[in-house]
Amino acid sequence: MALVLDGVAFGLQLALLATGLTLIYGLAGVLNLAHGQLVVAAAMVGAVALGAGAPVLLALGLAVVTAGAAAVLLDVTLLRPVYRLRGQARVLLSLLLTLGVAFAADGLLVHSFPFTRLNLSVATPSVELLGVTVRSASVVASLVAIVALGGLVVLLRTTRVGRAIRSLTQDEEGAQLCGVDPGRTRRLVFVLGGSMAGLVAVTQGLVSSVGATSGLDLTIFALIVTVVGGLGRVSGAVVAGVLLGVVHAVAAFHIGTVLTFVILLVAAIVVILVRPSGILGGAGS
Amino acid sequence: MAILELRGVTKRFGGLPAVDDLDLDVAPGRVVALIGPNGAGKSTLLQLINGLIAPTTAGAIRFEGRDLLGRSPHEVRRMGVATVMQRPRVFTSMSTLEDVAVGARFGGGERLREGPATEVAAEVLERLGLGARRDVSVAELTLHEQRVLELARALAGRPRLLLLDEVMAGLNPTELTAFVELVRSVRDDAGLTIVWVEHVMRAITALADDVVVLALGRRLAAGSPDEVMRDPRVIEAYLGRGAQRC
Amino acid sequence: MSGPLGLGPGGVVAPPASSLRAYLPIVVASVVLALVPLSLGGSRYFLSLGVHLLVVASYAVAFNLVFGSTSQLFLCQGALAGAAAYCSVILGNRYGLPLWLTIPAGVGLAALLGGGLSWVAVSRRLEVIYLGIVTLAFSLVFTNLLLGGRELTGGETGLVVDGGAGTWLRSPAAAYYLFLALLVGHLVVYRAIERSRLGWGFRALRDDEVAAALAGVDVARAKVTAGVVGAAMLGSVGATFAAHEGFVSPTTFAFGEVDVRVLVVLALGGVGTLLGPVVGAVVVTVVDELLRPLGQLRLTVYGVVLVVIFLGFRQGMVRSVRSLWMRAGTRAGPRTD
Known part of the structure; x- marks a missing residue:
């Protein structure tokens, strides 16, 4: 039971990480391989601000804003030529460009902050939950993730902007015909997706810590969850995140982290081959 | 003896039949036009024959007595069935000669x-x-030249059956006349059999020997171009077609 | 636009028709590369640098065949080379088999894996992004299995290679010429395929897969062939490199070590060009050495180079130089007439 709760907590982090990636892919056709670096950038800004004596909430707010701003910056600068392409060519070019951005950012971050870590897990008291003792930091992190994910779902389902995002995700040209401005909506989605990545820095900082070298691993985890949930499906990413989080916790306890990682990777491969639209989607292409 | 036989061909997409229990016999050397409102299943039918959509939900497709179903496009092509698509798909890194030579090779x-x-x-x-x-x-x-190029690439592999998918769309009247003459001369030279999906009626009356009208994946009517054009069911099917987009 | 999914260069790029002109660039490049050690006085440091250059160039030729010729985004160069290397080393160390048996066995394994990945991609009709993710996941699975399978692979510390110990293989100068021979072999295979019926099929399917299939090209077979041959190239270099170094570890073949570099090399040299991998490898190796003091920032430089290339300079160096040359030629043309 403790393992399952741990897993759900970790899964909510994964979900938070993956929704940002999947949201951007679904709307813009950009698979942002620099997603993990957004998290790291946010974490570094947060850690530096905290180190300079800024109040915790301000520092964390800065962290989230940094990731959102970095994402939208990417959208309006480097990715602009990408949107002139369609379909497969767009996906491929964005993949290669963001891979380059990921390397560039990784080198810069590791160089500039070799020893900085965002660590918010200041001796938090433990609490009883469902008969199990859990760290309150973990509870807070999970609550943050739940609120953020819930907020995102409400935004997508009920607001005008949300409808615009969903219609663009389904049919870019059709939505344009019906008066949706793709550029504006896309910028919004990059802000949203980037901010979700920034939140991951905060929640990860609560339960463990984020260092400058975590970028690639975070991107890989985001990719796995996104693929298992179905590329571009927010609800799929949430379900897949929690599911894989539990699998991760249980498997890591029994067979160690290395083989657990292999299991997650194989899960992603199997989903792509058997059910490319993700665990919630229909079978076949 | 028919060169192309379709028996009970059915293809469903998510439960909806695009082609529904269709029988068709094409005699050697004929030009058979397939017409019908949008969504009638005409292009689906061509792609079932050339292997781009595979396999069918039910039925059999035979060319010169050999089964085509379940074969990939290149196998169908090498058996003697060539296709010209509506939107030209040319090899953009090549010269015209190289592109056509791919078909020959x-x-x-x-x-x-x-x-x-x-x-x-x-x-x-x-x-x-x-x-x-x-x-x-x-x-x-x-566009006109690219269509001719695609026709040339198809012919370079010496097909016996040619599938044409709305190849007259988007051509101006002069180009249309020229293209109709081109297809006619090709047919006369090579003794090709042609199955041809088309919307441009002028081209159909000029070139088709037989016309088959499809609606909702089924055969609505068949006969010579004149007979079919006067058929009240055909007129209704065309007038009944609704607006396409928002 | 042509090249992988319209990302490559524009313009007509057929291999030269005459055999002499087709293979001349390989001859010239190999003569130049063969003279390099002599001009540098055979220093150990430069020779080992040279070996790394030749290895990455050979990897890039393989990637050029798989990605450049048939648009299959394999993000597992390192894993395929590593599979061959580990297979060869383990067979040699455990069963005392000689290198001339273990290296081909490793190459065979790599070819099987590469062909298998291509086959899966073709039969499941994977779009480029899904193949990219599958092969990336394959890379990471490979690395983690190496780390986890301690008894067989030596885990993080790796394995000392018994085969080839104390032979000429471990001498830098001999190894340099061995890897040069491998590279030349790869280039010859690449060009021969380019000029063959298969190469015609590659060009057609790279431009438009549906049109190629409708014209009679067996797209599935062409792609799987590219996967098999490319993986065999990677495997031959990986297994030989292990025998030369006398040591293998997961980092030798890690994604960040091999694939990233190969991508930069090929992008810089020019996807789909014969000598792009060689030119790219020379530039990257030299720049890498010059930037050594920068430490982690080198990665940033690579990243920026990738971004710049894919944003504006997609033809790569070989083609840019060639078009400059041709422009100069046409300008000079009327005067000489």
């Missing part, structure tokens, strides 16, 4: 080497009146 039953394939390609381009453009990059050709 891979499309025919026998394996041609580079030299002979290029010769065949040059010959076909000459015959279709595109000889002067043979060394131009295909990306520089007009």
